[in-house]
Amino acid sequence: MTTLAVRVRGRDVTVEAAFTLLIAALIVVAATTSESFLTTTNLTNLLKQMVTTGLLAFGMLVVILTGGIDLSVGSVVAFSGIVTAGLVADLPIPLAMLVGVASGIAFGAVNGVLVARFELAPFVVTLAALTTIRGLAFVYSEVPIAPTDPGFLTLGSAMVGPIPLITLIMLAVFGIGGAFLARTPPGRSIIAIGGNAETVRLAGIDVRRHIVLAYTISGLCAGLAGIILTSRVGIAQPSVGVAFELDAIAACVIGGASLSGGRGSAKGAFGGVLVLVLINNLLNLYGVQSFWQQVLKGLIIIAVILVQRTRRPRSDSVKGRA
Amino acid sequence: MTTLAVRVRGRDVTVEAAFTLLIAALIVVAATTSESFLTTTNLTNLLKQMVTTGLLAFGMLVVILTGGIDLSVGSVVAFSGIVTAGLVADLPIPLAMLVGVASGIAFGAVNGVLVARFELAPFVVTLAALTTIRGLAFVYSEVPIAPTDPGFLTLGSAMVGPIPLITLIMLAVFGIGGAFLARTPPGRSIIAIGGNAETVRLAGIDVRRHIVLAYTISGLCAGLAGIILTSRVGIAQPSVGVAFELDAIAACVIGGASLSGGRGSAKGAFGGVLVLVLINNLLNLYGVQSFWQQVLKGLIIIAVILVQRTRRPRSDSVKGRA
Amino acid sequence: SEEKAGKKDSYTIGVANFLLSGPYFSGMDAAIAAQAKTKGNVKIVSTDAGGDAAKLAANVEDLLSKNVDAIIISGGPLESAPAALNAIKAAKKPVVLVDRKFATGEYTSWIGPDNEAIGKQDGEFLAAKVKGKVAIIKGGPADNSIGLARTNGLKSVLSTKSDITLVEAPDFGNWGSDGGLTVMEGLLAKHPDLVAVFCENDAMCLGAQRAIASAGKTNQIVLAGVDGQAEALKAILDGTNYVVTGLNSPNVIGKLALDRTVDVLGGAKVEKDTVVPSPQITKDNASQYL
């Protein structure tokens, strides 16, 4: 992707121009071809629909930056949701939610320790976690749980002015998370680890601890996504969240992250989320038949990354890397 | 994983000792704790049940060796199966099957070209392919197709002595494929590309062509798996094969392949397939209830890779790589 | 103007499918669309949530953005979908549920089968026909209440019979023929002495039938399914060991649902819950459903 380095007050502001253009183009096309697109209802829907993928994508990004991957996020969403919904009967709602998020943090930490301390392949560790955590969600409750307390729905339905609260939460995660990655030593270390872990180790930085941190952040985001989703849908289901990881990873990669680590940005991942949500929304607004939706969705994603790619200076070498 | 280099008649025979031991241990445990394990029925089941994962795992291995990944295999299985079943009405069975396999090859080649020629990230390309090809399978037929010609079932049910024909086909793929990787210039080139594509390019080897070849092989294996599965079940469903890619990837990684490419073997991947199939079989024989199965399956996978890992000399550096 | 809610000359109806990728659900979607065609003035917009409850909610929102006149939710994910229903309610649109009834929440009308009754029906048929070990193959996952209702129906009959023992497959068949096949293979390895198998849908039973045939036990084990999938009807008609299923026709339900929705839009007073009968299909009557 073309990156224009613009210097503002001595700081590097990297504007991913082509990508921003692309998203703008998508929005313009949407606005001009579908009457419904620019309605308040639809825009509010868009804002709500990006929350889950957005939260998961940010957590995923942090893990991907280290050169890892977290396949377990969908299961963590289910677990955190069902546990929270279950606890609402006995605990105050905020506390129940805290437990849900905490479970996500705990799962993330376990993933991180297995990857960092025991040097196991992230793909297999988190695939195993995907299976186990999903199982645990069912062990907790085989049947969906609908908390009767209407207060439980507040989080998912509250609006702050024209913007849904949950969207603000997601934006805050991207904002704070982006600053974490760009401007704090641990954030920079996580990126550097993905670039060259040995270099970071030789610089006297505890690589393992940072890897654990990355997975923990991903778990935290997934836990948060779980309670938000439950509150939004109004009912927790142990089977929710299957294949959520794929969209989250796709968002990161569409946004320019490299699965071998070291490259990627919060801004980019957010753009990737926008692209995915816009594609879904558009296909629905056009009333494309569902199977054709799938066909088109894949083709559009390819087109999007092709457009990004042609904007990038051609390298002489071929990598063929994930 | 400990590798004992044993020299037989001047040749290096690398025995992945710990892993072989592990599989042996699993089998011994199974045989001694479950009466049903060593029955002919169960052993035949095992032989049949490893076929799909096995075929997909070999194709996946080839792609993983280049440093890529192929998420589209499950959808290719569905497409190849439904197209073959659909064509049986009009074409001779072998020809219909050929078309099924050819569709897999074609999808694989398209993936390969997008990755190699256009330098797109394999994860996103094949994720998009997963979506598109699945859609196409439904576009071809929304409903399952059961070919009426009983000859269609032969492939899936024929036995060669005590061994199912389809198992032999899979073993042949591993045998020939293993030799391809170990003993032919393109096979070795594919592995080397995963290690360092630039070095390979400068050695005068056409890196792109080899990457296309790798994805094509994966498509071929998935196409083959599709017709075999259809013939075995007797009915083709456009919805079959969801998440098949995860097992295939897991098998490769459990078998020692590195998702960053350049490391992995056919023998290892086959071992990985055995481990996965054995775990499933055992949990069923013990009658473990479904969600506890999930919990245990994940834990066992972690245990398996932990055992492998403790046998491996500790590396001095921390990687945290997929 | 004179055009009051529900008094338009043409309608757009949104269909929110929970999961289209099963023959039953795609059949439902197609039946609704086909019936809409016959009306001439009804346009259908259909969405697929791919089995994801959150996506269903999002799709419902998208449909409301398009300002559809009514929404049909097909194969609802849960006992309830409060957020989706609330959104529809806030938009003041009618919502008709097909297949799955919600235990809670407000909806305009529901049309679907009585899944427990179908299970019972299969159970009674099997009780009269066999003695010994009967296996159950479930679709999963564990929170799927449709499958649960069918299995519970079956169990309520068979567990009272002293000459029948029930064994439940430990893993799920995932509602597909390939899953049915694999689960059956596992069952046969552990229980070679089965006399019958009940599957929560026909697709799984068709796979199970293949596994039984491969094991050479076609004469020993009979199969009972649910749905009335074409291939199953044919197997029953052909006098194979596939002996019974219960009709759960997406065509019938889909047609009724569209009619019901149009009626609601026309301002008619309608029945809230409509159970579509699920006749038992055996060799004797299979030909009339094919």
Next chain:
Amino acid sequence: MTLRLHEVHKSYGGVEVLHGVTLDGAPGEVLAIVGANGAGKSTLIKILSGAVPMSSGALTWDGVELAVTSPHDAHAHGIRTVHQELSLVPELTVTENLLMGNFPRRFGLIDWPAAHRRAGQLLQEAGFGVIDPRTPAGRLTVARQQMVEIAKALVSEPRVLVLDEPSAVLAGADLDALFALIRRLQSRGVLVVYVSHRLAEVLELATRIVVVKDGRVVATTTPDATDEGSLIRLMAGRTLDRIYPERRPAPGGPLLTVAGLGRTGEFDGVSFTLRAGEIVGLFGLVGSGRTELAACVFGAARPTAGAAFRSPGEAIRAGVAMVTEDRAGSGLVLGMTVRDNIGLTTWRSTARGPLIDRRRQRTDAAAMIRDLAIAPQGCATMPVVHLSGGNQQKVVLAKWLLTGPRVLILDEPTRGVDMATRVDIYRMIDGLARDGLAVLLISSDLTEVLGATDRVLVMRQGRLTGELPSEGTTEEQVLERAIAA
């Protein structure tokens, strides 16, 4: 006050590579460690820096044992190391690579302007002020990356500065800057541990010289008490009568002609001819465009003016081979065995039917390992990453020699190679030229360029600025054409 390594043993996977090394150094000293490729120098340094644990032994400061089990510990004791292999994070800026783990902060957040200032200051102090701290490290030439590596070690006033072959990729003014830096640190009481294969440099800088051979210290001496010849004898266990073979140039017909070749922004209007039987040197300062030129000639990059091979495959088929300068990046597949790396260029051309001729691969590799003395014993089936740097370089060379080239392009082929082996390589190049090959030797080592070649092409800022016979030309004459007027 002394730093002491005492009876250090180190084994890799059961093979002992250090057999009880004892050495010490005092503040203000420049302690040089010399030894053949694979002698164990880098291993010793990795132990000193906490990068790898020792199997047994001790590290003490004034008799007090230092527990150094990680790089972090080493840093805490003031031990800073520049490792042999470049390892900057290419995506990150110079600033970030330099200050990793030491960022200036404000309210907990990194203060980037201050960081860039600090990085610029560090580079300036080290004498590498030409580098812009905001550049991504991957964009820098190898030499500048090396300078960044060195500056990185100065972040927090080291007590001990360990340099593992820092000069291998430096030349000219950059080298002078490094020497000046070392002297400044020395005068400030820093202990400098210096590893190099350039013995002249060692004799000039060191206060003491430790010779390591096969994992043991075989001699400790001072520059006054020794000379290059004796050092080589100690390291190699043999005497070298002369370093560069006697050349009697007798060029034959032209084998490779380059005319008006250019690539925008890198080099322009380059023409030259290589004839059978001659060795041509290509000298230039770092960044003069030699590597890009070679890549274009070989078909590895596309020229924007003039014609060359369209792909490396075409070049190879035409009998051209190229040893690239970046062995880890483009010379080797590090995870693959030595044998497979050597076979990479030939497994297709020598295949029997569809299969690789494994016997031939084995014998070819064995022959190369023997001819080039690639160590250690039995390395054919070892992953090449486990070899010492110099031996890795030889593996790259072996791979290309096996293609039986008629034209051989060597980009810095002796970088990191010990003296004895260098002499072997010069002999081999000489032998190849005698057999009718044309050799283009790209090097930043002026002595080498004049000593080992028949004539020298000089490059400056992407243009050829001169062609001189090697015989009778002085270093000054070459430098004059290489440095911008």
